[in-house]
Amino acid sequence: MQDKSLKLNSGFFAIIAIVSWFAVVLQLYLIILNRVVSLPETIVRFFSFFTIQTNILVAVCFAFLWLKPKSKWGLFFLKPKNTTAITLYITIVGLVYNVILRFLWAPTGLQKVVDELLHSVIPILVLLYWILFVSKKELEFKNIFPWLIFPLGYLIYTLIRGAFFNFYPYPFVDVNVLGYSAVLLNSFFMLLAFLFFGTLLIGIGKMKRVNSESNVSTDS
Numbered sequence: 001m002q003d004k005s006l007k008l009n010s011g012f013f014a015i016i017a018i019v020s021w022f023a024v025v026l027q028l029y030l031i032i033l034n035r036v037v038s039l040p041e042t043i044v045r046f047f048s049f050f051t052i053q054t055n056i057l058v059a060v061c062f063a064f065l066w067l068k069p070k071s072k073w074g075l076f077f078l079k080p081k082n083t084t085a086i087t088l089y090i091t092i093v094g095l096v097y098n099v100i101l102r103f104l105w106a107p108t109g110l111q112k113v114v115d116e117l118l119h120s121v122i123p124i125l126v127l128l129y130w131i132l133f134v135s136k137k138e139l140e141f142k143n144i145f146p147w148l149i150f151p152l153g154y155l156i157y158t159l160i161r162g163a164f165f166n167f168y169p170y171p172f173v174d175v176n177v178l179g180y181s182a183v184l185l186n187s188f189f190m191l192l193a194f195l196f197f198g199t200l201l202i203g204i205g206k207m208k209r210v211n212s213e214s215n216v217s218t219d220s
Helices: 002-033 039-046 050-067 072-078 080-104 109-133 141-147 149-165 175-219
Strands: none
Touching (some): 002 050, 002 109, 050 080, 050 149, 080 141, 080 175, 141 149, 141 175
């Protein structure tokens, strides 16, 4: 049954993996091409964006699901709680960019293309995959707390590195402009966003499970 499901989903795996890797590599090329600091610092800054880290996570996840679904990492990413965590992260990427950050700049040319891929196309594709194909019956509300480790770790890294190198990747965590009080308040609201949308995804999963069980009960 699992083998059949993997074959049915392989096309979706391939599309998301290819688009994600293309977008990440193209963004790396563009940031190097238009760099305003040294090459090593540019590369470190590139990997310091939550958007990039999350899209790389998406690319790795779906590459394994497409090419090595029965490997250790393929089976890891196939678990619904892990796929849902990645769906949560990339959904937040899309929401934060399109609600808060989109209006702060106006990219053109290839930068606009990669911008839309990273912040709109890929989040929509992953969310669509989650809605259509990911089993929801194993999801539990307790799963939310381990999911917060990644964004919390990212915040700690960003604040520590920013204090030493004077670079903050997003305006809402820019201590130089806002100060620590405002940044910590913004971070608290971001944490609430992760909690809310994580709860929403699990809630949707539980509703679908109840409806499925109800239909089975009615049929029998």
